[in-house]
Amino acid sequence: MSNTPLIVMATDSMVPSGVGEHMLTLAGAISSTHEVALAFPPHGDGVRFLVRGDAAGFETVALDEAFPKWLTARRPAILHVHAGIGWEGHGLVEAGRIAGIPIVRTEHLPYLITDEQQKSQHRMAAGLADTLVVVSDSAAESYRAEGFDRLVTIRNGIDTPIVRHPRGDTRETLALPDNARLVITVARFAAQKGHDCLLHAAAEVTRQIPHVVFLMVGDGPERETMQALTASLKLANIAFLGQRADVPDLLAAADLFVLPSLFEGLPIVVLEAMALALPVVATRIGGTLEALGSDHPLLVPAGSPYSLAGAIVAALANGPGSRTVGIRGRARFEQRFTAARMGRETAALYQAMRKRVCLT
Missing domain, CATH: 3.40.50.2000 (Glycogen Phosphorylase B;)
Structure with a gap:
């Protein structure tokens, strides 16, 4: 049994696109120090990312009705939920909280919610997360304007794209x-x-x-x-x-x-x-x-x-x-904006969260 901490990265976005790319890049950036499992919906664009995650050597899991039971059995060190827009990810955060797993929630866009019911649902879900991450300072400002605090900014990073043809x-x-x-x-x-x-x-x-x-x-x-x-x-x-x-x-x-x-x-x-x-x-x-x-x-x-x-x-x-x-x-x-920098900052966040859990 490996002592390497397991991180589950999950999104329930129907069209992961940039969020999915981010998750794959981040998984690669921390893979030398963490075990990573990637969770996507088993339909639409999510299937493409499940295939790519599997091809990259990561454990993959479909987000279906069995996911909460899998999460409880697998007991990751961190559940890292990625929300492409503000009304995504709520069920994932709730599943993590029920399983008693520390939760990071990354917001990939600035605060854009205008519907009062959606605002309430988002605030409740965000409140269940242990840490709320945003991907830019401007996004952080938009969240602070809505009364959110204890935000962590970790800017997006990528690996240099590989050009295969002249x-x-x-x-x-x-x-x-x-x-x-x-x-x-x-x-x-x-x-x-x-x-x-x-x-x-x-x-x-x-x-x-x-x-x-x-x-x-x-x-x-x-x-x-x-x-x-x-x-x-x-x-x-x-x-x-x-x-x-x-x-x-x-x-x-x-x-x-x-x-x-x-x-x-x-x-x-x-x-x-x-x-x-x-x-x-x-x-x-x-x-x-x-x-x-x-x-x-x-x-x-x-x-x-x-x-x-x-x-x-x-x-x-x-x-x-x-x-x-x-x-x-x-x-x-x-x-x-390198993936390596993003990986270091994210790994440091995970380590700090795990230390807090140990102290409590």
Whole structure:
């Protein structure tokens, strides 16, 4: 029987996406000192993460009606619940409390709940957790504004993405003209991500730079609506690629990354672009601002297609300047946003919690 402490990381999000990526990365970052089990719903996108967790060598468990009994029998040192949005994770926290297991709850977005009943349910669930973690200082501020205290900020971190194919090969696979300027966004198609703003900006960018191509990577409930908007704007240079397993290759093939979100916790995909020295145009909001830094020259107001188009055109027109921005972004990533740093801080939190349990 191993003396290595077992951490169960769990999310009941129906579409784990960035939360699932975070959990896999964190599991890898602490795997030298902790045993990790990963729990996802056994349907939808959760299945993909169960498969990936198993392939990475972690114990995996489906979140079904048997999970509370499994949790009680397995007796992990910590149950770490990951909530993609405020109304997720409540049942998991309750199951952990009933089993008598110390609980960490990570909130991956700023506080966004407006419904009073949902606020009450969230406050009750958050109160059952021993520690409430947020992924950025801006998210922490939003929680403090709602009266939460005893928050711990552990900023998201990632491993440097692995690029498997040369830039030229990927561009050839995409059938891009030699003179194409490639702009990419990787985001779930949801209102939060601002795809409509990007498409309206793309119309103006295309008018000024006819050889620009936009790649839209991801899926979600707003995809068909955005495809219809693309048709109504008569944009023939927008490619909707859906979910892709080769995102690092696509990022490495691009000239510019754009994320026009209305709000974020601390977006993993921005860190991926930074790690690959890809210049980023993004909205001046929350965790995105925290990732890129307040002095980042390619930040624009949220919801402004005109400003977004101007920043994209400026970035594409100034190749040397944009490359410098990308290089600075990579240095910032290496200093602040590595998976190793996130793992150390999380492991220290687990250790402190376990010491408290021993003392009581």
